[in-house]
Amino acid sequence: MKILVCISHVPDTTAKINFTNGDTEFDTNGVQFVINPNDEFGLTRAIWFKEKQGAHVTVVNVGGADTEATIRKALAIGADEAIRVNTVPTDGFAVAKQLAEVVKAGKYDVVICGKESLDYNGGMVPGMLASMLSYNFVNSCVGVEIEGSNATLVREIDGGKETLTTNLPLVIGGQKGIVEEKDLRIPNMRGIMTARTKALNVLDPVAADAKTKAVKFEKPAPKSAVKLISPDNLDELISLLHNEAKVI
Amino acid sequence: MSVLIYAEFAEGKFKKVALELASYAKKVAETLGTNVTAVTVNATDVSELGKYGVDKVLKVTNAKLDKFNAKAYADVVKQAAQKEGSKVVILSSTTDSLYLAPIVAVGLDAGYASNVVALPVSTNPFQVKRNAFSSKGFNITELTSDVKVIALAKNSFGLAEATGAASAEDFAVSLNDTDFNVHIQSQEKASGKVSIADAEVVVSGGRGLKGPENWGMIEELANVLGAATACSKPVSDLDWRPHSEHVGQTGKPVASNLYIAVGISGAIQHIAGINASKVKVVINTDPEAPFFKVADYGIVGDAFQVVPELTKKLKEFKANNN
Ligand SMILES: Cc1cc2nc3c(=O)[nH]c(=O)nc-3n(C[C@H](O)[C@H](O)[C@H](O)COP(=O)(O)OP(=O)(O)OC[C@H]3O[C@@H](n4cnc5c(N)ncnc54)[C@H](O)[C@@H]3O)c2cc1C
Numbered sequence: 001m002k003i004l005v006c007i008s009h010v011p012d013t014t015a016k017i018n019f020t021n022g023d024t025e026f027d028t029n030g031v032q033f034v035i036n037p038n039d040e041f042g043l044t045r046a047i048w049f050k051e052k053q054g055a056h057v058t059v060v061n062v063g064g065a066d067t068e069a070t071i072r073k074a075l076a077i078g079a080d081e082a083i084r085v086n087t088v089p090t091d092g093f094a095v096a097k098q099l100a101e102v103v104k105a106g107k108y109d110v111v112i113c114g115k116e117s118l119d120y121n122g123g124m125v126p127g128m129l130a131s132m133l134s135y136n137f138v139n140s141c142v143g144v145e146i147e148g149s150n151a152t153l154v155r156e157i158d159g160g161k162e163t164l165t166t167n168l169p170l171v172i173g174g175q176k177g178i179v180e181e182k183d184l185r186i187p188n189m190r191g192i193m194t195a196r197t198k199a200l201n202v203l204d205p206v207a208a209d210a211k212t213k214a215v216k217f218e219k220p221a222p223k224s225a226v227k228l229i230s231p232d233n234l235d236e237l238i239s240l241l242h243n244e245a246k247v248i
Numbered sequence: 249m250s251v252l253i254y255a256e257f258a259e260g261k262f263k264k265v266a267l268e269l270a271s272y273a274k275k276v277a278e279t280l281g282t283n284v285t286a287v288t289v290n291a292t293d294v295s296e297l298g299k300y301g302v303d304k305v306l307k308v309t310n311a312k313l314d315k316f317n318a319k320a321y322a323d324v325v326k327q328a329a330q331k332e333g334s335k336v337v338i339l340s341s342t343t344d345s346l347y348l349a350p351i352v353a354v355g356l357d358a359g360y361a362s363n364v365v366a367l368p369v370s371t372n373p374f375q376v377k378r379n380a381f382s383s384k385g386f387n388i389t390e391l392t393s394d395v396k397v398i399a400l401a402k403n404s405f406g407l408a409e410a411t412g413a414a415s416a417e418d419f420a421v422s423l424n425d426t427d428f429n430v431h432i433q434s435q436e437k438a439s440g441k442v443s444i445a446d447a448e449v450v451v452s453g454g455r456g457l458k459g460p461e462n463w464g465m466i467e468e469l470a471n472v473l474g475a476a477t478a479c480s481k482p483v484s485d486l487d488w489r490p491h492s493e494h495v496g497q498t499g500k501p502v503a504s505n506l507y508i509a510v511g512i513s514g515a516i517q518h519i520a521g522i523n524a525s526k527v528k529v530v531i532n533t534d535p536e537a538p539f540f541k542v543a544d545y546g547i548v549g550d551a552f553q554v555v556p557e558l559t560k561k562l563k564e565f566k567a568n569n570n
Contacts, residue, residue, distance in 0.1 A: 127350030
């Protein structure tokens, strides 16, 4: 089984969000970048398949050279090889198009993406990629088992879960649950050392026009200070929620 | 040319998000000088959509579509858009619609923007404001393609009633066998409980509640308010509550009108999941808890005293106001 795990390189969850250049760009100053958490869950599941059932795991990122530290981390966690498509991602459509080329060239059976990235929260790439490839697709995936060419998946639905079956080839939009957080791996020294010797192939991008562009960023308006209410005066809270906030 | 919405129908009625979508689409259509068409799957009575601004409903009735199927439903939306010549297609932000939207976008060769929180900033060029960075920022996105697909964030526009009635038209779609390659085997739904995704009000508890045996008071407060219950991450990690209730950056996002946080410190990863909620109330013993910085109303006090008392008073309030 050949598995491709798509990883995106995103600001760490605790990063302060600032914009620069007249609010047209995300300010990377002092920001630590990590593997997108939804992708890390998928990567860990892929490594599990490799160790338990036998699979070859490739990670891919569409990005500039600055993402290589993140890619090396994925190799240190256990991926066999890596691909970087050398172009700065513009929108989900353009990224999916680059990834589709990689999937076609490598004839992957299973493609695991995170259901969304924590920077632009677009939730676009997995579904677009599956459509471009005509692969089967399950989104918001919280469980996956594969036997031969049959897959059984669990996906989250509003207010519950649903179990689905389908065949390979398959694209998954994964999230926490595909593995649990306690099963995530921290790269050890040996992993980090061997990652240095693993192949990181840099590919030239294909022509792919974006269909959207980020023109400007804004920060939420500063909040007014909290209104403190004495625990002995809960009637006041109820009155504020009813008359001022109008939420009850 | 009309603006097309996909109106989700379940258990005999339109979901509230479908009515919100209709309200929003009406305003977008007015700006563009056109009308609103809704496409529905196996809906029975579609008249309610007219009250929120829909002019025409394309009714798809097909037993093969009894269960949600992303690829087949995406075909429905795509074919409806093609029939209407729609340049703007709007979906909601339910798990199902977010599953469909990128497939629809590729089918229509359209740009797609999710998490849209307001009416378009401009329609020529077509620019929308969307949440990004887990609601720590907004991004104005321009859709440069001829057809545009957008998904509206929940509770970001509200309902706006309109006068008028929707005409209904049966619409036959052509489906391929490959649309049905993914099969649903079973569903597990928490019945009788409000789900976090649909909730107007959410009552959430953190590690400050000390143990699962104390959740009765959270549930009682939630009951009075018709609210869903939720929790912080350590609470679900400790198995005090199910993982489906875990709210935050690695858990579920909440976009309720009211979020009540009890015994939750307000770590940045938790706040990332609740930023989109409108009014936040915090109950915490520690006046320095970071949650007070983002809350609208705060009570510095012991949950074990405040929550039962608040529940009692809310019961009285509800009895007098209904
Ligand atoms: C990568 C990453 C992702 C994460 N994702 C999430 C996420 O998605 N969601 C999430 O919630 N967390 C997440 N976390 C964890 C987060 O950083 C915090 O640890 C967590 O939110 C704290 O939960 P808590 O507030 O319930 O517990 P605590 O930090 O233990 O705080 C408990 C609070 O209860 C108060 N309290 C105590 N007793 C009482 C009482 N009797 N009455 C009233 N108040 C009382 C205390 O003053 C304190 O403020 C993540 C962390 C990391 C590193």
